[in-house]
Amino acid sequence: MTTTLEQPKVEAAEPPPARRRWEPWALAALLVGTAVAYIWGLGASGWANSFYAAAVQAGSESWKAFFFGSSDAANSITVDKPPMSLWLMSLSVRVFGLSSWAMLVPQALLGVGSVALLYASVKRWFGAPAGLLAGLVLALTPIAVLMFRFNNPDALLVLLMIASVWAMLRAVEDGRTRWMVLTGVFVGLGFLTKQLQVMLVVPPLALTYLFAGPPKFGKRLAQCFAALGAMIVSAGWWLLIVELWPASSRPWIGGSQNNSILELTLGYNGLGRLNGEETGSVTPGGGRGDAAAAMGGAGEAMAGGGFPGGGAPGGGGMWGSTGITRMFESAQGGQIAWLIPAALILLVAGLALRGRAPRVDTQRASFLVWGLWLLVTGLTFSFMAGIFHAYYTVALAPAVAALVAIGSVTLWRRRDALWVRAVLAVTLLATAAMSWVLLGRSASFVPWLKWAVVGVGVVAAVAVLIPALTRGRIAAVVTLAALFTGLAGPSAYAVDTIATPHTGSIVSAGPNVEGARGGPGGMGGPGGMDGAGRMGGRTDG
Template sequence: MTTYDHGTRDAGRPAAAQRPAAPQPPQPLAASAIPAGQVAPATPATLAATDGRQAARPQATGGSRLTRVWRGRPEDPRWARPALWALLAVTTVLYLWSLGASGYANQFYSAAVQAGSESWKAFFFGSSDAANSITVDKPPAALWPMALSVRLFGLSSWAVLVPEALMGVATVGVLYAAVRRRFSAAAGLIAGAALAVTPVAALMFRFNNPDALLCLLMVSAVYCVLRALEDARTTWLLLAGVCFGLGFLTKTLQAWLILPPLAVVYAVCAPAKFGRRIGQLLLAGLAMVVSGGWWVAIVELWPASSRPYIGGSQHNSFLELTFGYNGLGRINGNETGSVGGGGPGGGGGGGGRWGETGIDRLFGSDMGGQIAWLLPAAFILLAAGIWLTWRAGRTDTRRAAFLVWGGALLMTFATFSFMSGIFHQYYNIALAPYIAAVVGMGAALLWERRNEGGRAGSAASAVLAVTVAVTAYVSYALLGRSADWHPWLRWAVLIGGLAAAAGLLLTGMLLTARLGRTAALAAAGLGLAAGLAGPVAYTLNTVDTPKRGSIVTAGPSVAGGMGGPGGGRMGGPPGMRNGRQGAGLQGQGQGNQQGGQGQQGQGQQGQGQGGRQGMPGGGTGGGQPGGQNGFPGGGFPGGGQSPQNGKGNAQGQGQGQGQGQGQGQGQGQNGRPGMLPGGGGMGEGGRRGGMGGLLDGQQVDAKTEAKLEKNADDYTWAAAAIGSQNAASYQLATQQPVMAIGGFNGSDPSPTLAQFKEYVQQGKIHYFISSGTGMGGGPGGGQGTSSQITSWIEATYKKVTVGSTTLYDLTQKSSTSSKSSASSTSWTLFD
C-alpha cells in the first residue's frame, strides 16, 4: 500500500520513508483503487504540517463527538483546538463590544432591513420601504439575514448588526480551517488572528453594508475549491459555485473578481484527467448561474408596474445596474446616476474624485491604515511559498493553496489599485482574508524549512527576518500618519520588529542547541507581536468609535487622508489630500436647487481658527468637479485647526461652484484634539459638508416624529423625501414607509413627476420632506425628476413649522400658487 504526501518537497514518495509506522486511520486508498489520472485523496495525516512530533502522534480512538469538537483532530497538538476556541471567543467579544453605539450604522440599508421585516415582498426585492417604491442599489441577499433577525427580535441596532458580527466570527473560523488543512494549526491561527484584527475587517463586521456577507462567501468559496483540489470531488466545486452565486446576489460582479485565478488553478492542478477537470468547472459554473440567476430572472420577468423600481439604474433594469453602475462603471468611472454625476470621474491623478490610481494606491494616506499593514509581508511570503513549492508535482496541494490564495490576492489588489470608478476605503475588506491566509501559510512553511537546518534553513531564516523587518517599518510609517496618537507605539513596533528580525537571523545559526530553539521561538513571538500591534491598535480604536453613514473608515484620523464626500468621524476621514487642515465634526450643507450643466467646481479657501500653538487657519476646500449631468460642485470641507488640547471650536469651511447654478458648502464645528506635531489640530471631515446630508441621515426630533406617525396608517407612505438616506432617518424613527425619491443619490428617475402627482391625488402620500440643502434636484441637476417634484410641491402646497422641521401636508393646497423657497439649513417638511 502506498500513501502520498501532499506536502512540498516529497510529494509522491512512499510515506513510510518519512513518517513513523504508527497507525493513521482512515487508511488511504490502495493504488489499484485509484482511477487513472488521479492521486490518492488527502487525509488528515497527509495534510498535516511536516512536524515529526505531530506525525508520530497516534490517532485517538473512541471518545464522544463533543470531546472531538473540543480537542480537535487527533493529529493536531493538544493546544490547537483550545487555541482556536479562544481565538473565536476573543473575535466574538471584539466584534460585539459596544455594538449598539453605532445606532443603525448605514441607515440606507437599515431602512431596507426594517422594510423587509414588515413586508415579504420588500424582503424579496430589497426595497427601501415596505410600500415598495424603490429598491436599494444592490441585490438583496445581504439584507435577508438582518431582516430575519429584526422579524425575530424587533427593530434595534443590535438586531441589525449582530448578524454581521457573527458573519465575521464565521469567516475567521472558515479561514482557519482552510489554512490548517494544508499546513498546521499554528498557520491557521496566525491567519485567523491576522484577519480578525485587520482594521477594515473589524470595521465592516460591525457594520451593515453587504461586504461582511460577501467576505464570508468568498472565503467559503476558496475553502470549497481547495477541498476539491484534494481529490477532485465534484461536490466541492458545486458548493463553490453556489457560494459565488450567492455572492453575486450580495454585491453583483465583485463576487466574481477572483473566479479567473481559482478556475485556472483547478484546471491545472486538480488530480483528475483534463477533460474531467473542464467538465467539473462547467458544472460549477452552472451551479453558480442557477444559485445567483434565479432571483435575477424573477425580477426581470416580473411586470415592472407591480414591483419596486430598481434603485441605481436609469431604466428600471437590474441588468443595467449590474453591468453599468455596479459593474463596468466601477472600473472605468462611467457611472450614470452616481454621487459624482454621470461621466467619468473628474480631477487629476487617474482616479478622479475617488483618489489617484496606481500600484501604491492602497498604501496612500486614506487607504494604508485600513489594509496595508501586512500587505508587503504577504507579497514576500507569497513569492517565497511559490519558490519553495515550485518543483512539487502538478497536484501538490500546498502549492495549489499558494496559487489560489495568491491569485485571489493579486487579482483583487490589481483591480482596486487601478479602478477609476467609485472606490471607498472599506472596500479593502475583500483583501483581508487573502492577505491573512498567505501570511499564515508562508510563515508556517518558512518555519518548517528553517527547522530543517542547512543552507535552506539559513535562507528561510533570512526571509523571515526580512519579512518581520519590513512589516515593522510599514507599521512605523502608518502609525506616523497619526503622529500624536499614542506616539510611543510606532517606536515600540519598530524597535521590537528589528530586534525580532535580528533574533531570527542569529538563532538560525544555533539550531543544534536547545537554547537556540528557545530563542528562535521568542524571536518569532516578538516578531508576530510587532507585526500585529499596529493593526490591533487601529482595530481597538475602531471598536471604541461609533460608525454611522455611508462612508466609514477604521482607525484614527490621519494626516493627508482623503475622505469621500461627507467623510469624517461618522462618515470618513477629512476631505483633504495633502494638507493637514481638518474640517469640523458636523457640517451643514446648503445651496440652491438648480444644477444646470456643471463642469468644474472651483473650491474657495477654507477659513479656520488656530488655537494655542496651532497652525494658521485656512487651506483649500477644493470644489468637487461637476458631473456631466449637472451635479452641484459641492466643496469638500476646508481647513480649520483645533487648539492643542482639542477643546477649541474649529470653523473649517469649503465651497465649490459648478458651472451653471449648482453649488454647495459645508461648515464644520468642534474639531478633534490636535493630531499633528507642534500642536496643530486636525478635525474630522464634515459629516454633511459638501453633499449636504446625501450620505448620512438626520436626527428626527420628537415633535416631527409624532406628527408623521399620526394617521400614518391611512396612507401608503407617511412621507416622501429626496434621497434614500434622508427618507431612511424618518422611516426608522417612525417605522412607517417613507418614499425615497430618486433612490440613494436622488438621481434615479423614480417616481416621475406624473407618477408622484398621481400618488398625491390618490391620497397615498401624506407629507414631503425637503432637505433644504440645495439637493432638491439631486445629482441629476435642474431637469431631474427630483427637482421637478420639489418645485411642484413648493409651488402648490403650504408650509407649516413643527419643532425644527417645516411641514407641507400634501392633502391641503396653499391659498396662493407662489413658489415657496426653503433657505434654511435645517431640514424641512412641506405640508
C-alpha cells in the same frame, strides 16, 4: 550493461502535525475573543449606514420589500445591490424587534464565521498554528473589524468568498465534482450579495483548479463548467424573477437607468466601476427624469458616497488617484496595507519552496489561490477608475491573512536553510517599515508605538538570522517578537475602531488620517426615528 536514470526528487506535501490538546482551546479563545471584540459596544453605531438600515426595517415589515431589498415598506425603490445581506439582518429584526443590536449582531457573527472558516481552510493543509494565525490576522485587520460591525454587504461577501476557496481546495484534495459545484454556489450567493465584486475571486479559483485539480484536464475543465452552471443557477433565479416581474407591481431598481436589474449589474455595478463611466447622480452630469429614479440616485449617493452634481472632497479624481501604490495611500493604507508587503514576499518564497512538488500539491494550490486573489483584487482596486471607497479593501483581508499564515509557517519549518532565514528577516523588516509609515500618518495616535514596532522588528529580524536563536525556548520569544511586529499596529487600529461609533456611508477604520476621506462619522449620519418608529435617514447624499 544497463543504466538507470536518476529520478528527480519530488517535493512531497508536508502533512500537518497530529492534533494537540491545546488546539480546540486555542480555537475557542480565538472565536470567543473575536465575538466579544465585534459585539462590544455595537449599539453605539446606531443605524450605521442608514441607507441600508432603512431597507432592513422595510424588509422586517414587508415580505415583498424583503424579497426585492426595497428601501421602504411601500416598495417604491430598491437599494442599489441585491438583497442577500439584507435578508439576514431583516430576519433578525423580525425576531428581536427593530434596534441597532438586532441589525448589527448578525454582521458580527458573519465575522466570527469568516475567522472560523479561514482557520479551517488553512489548518487542514498547514496545521493548527497556521490556521490560528490566519484567523487572528483576519480578526485584527482594521477594515475587517469595521465591516463586521457595520451593515454594509461586505461582511457576507467576505464569508462567501472564503467559503468558495475552501470548497475549491477540497476539490483539489480529492477531485470530486461536488466540491466544484459547491464552489459555484458560494460564488453565486456572493453575486446576490454584491454583484460583480465577487467575480474577482473567480479567476483565482478557476486557474488554480485547472492547474492543480487531480482529474485529467478534460474533466477538470468540465468540472469548472459545472461550477459555472451552479453559479448561474444560485444567482440567476433571483435575477430572473426580478427581471420577469411586471415593473408596474415591483419597486424601481435603485441605481439603474431603465428599471432593469440586468442594466444595474452590467452598468452602474459593473463595467462602470472599472472605467469610471457610471451613470446616475453619483457622477457629473448624471441624472434621470423619473421621480423614482431620482430617489434611487439620492440613495446611491448615500450608500456609495456619491456627490450629486460632481465634485469630491480632497485632491485628485472623484474617487482618488489610481496606480500601483493606491492600496498604500492615506485613505487605504491604515485599513489593509500593514501586511501586504509580508504577504507578497511570503507568497514568492512559499511558491519557491513548493516548486518541485507534484502538480496536485494542495499546499502549492493554497499559495496559488490566495496569491491570485490578492493580486487580481488588489490590482483591480488599484486601477479601477470608477467609484472606490477604502472599505472595499476588506475583500483583500482574507488573502493577506492566509498568505501571511501559510507563508510564515512554511518558512519557519524550513528555517535551517540560510536563505529561508534571510527571507524571514526581510519580511520582518518590511513589516516594521510599513507600520512605521502607517502609524506615522497619525501623529497623535499612540506616538510611541511605531518606535516599539521598529525596535522589536529589527531585533526579531536579527534573531531569525542566528540559528541558535530559532530553536528551543528562545524560539518562542522570537516568535512573539515577530507577532508583535506584524500585529501591534493593526491591533491598535482595531481597538480604536471598536471604541469609536461609526455612522454614515463613507467610513474608515482607525484614527483620523490626514488626506483620507471617511471616518467615524462618514458622509451623513444615521437617521432618526419618527413618531411611527420609521427611519428618518438623510436622502441628500
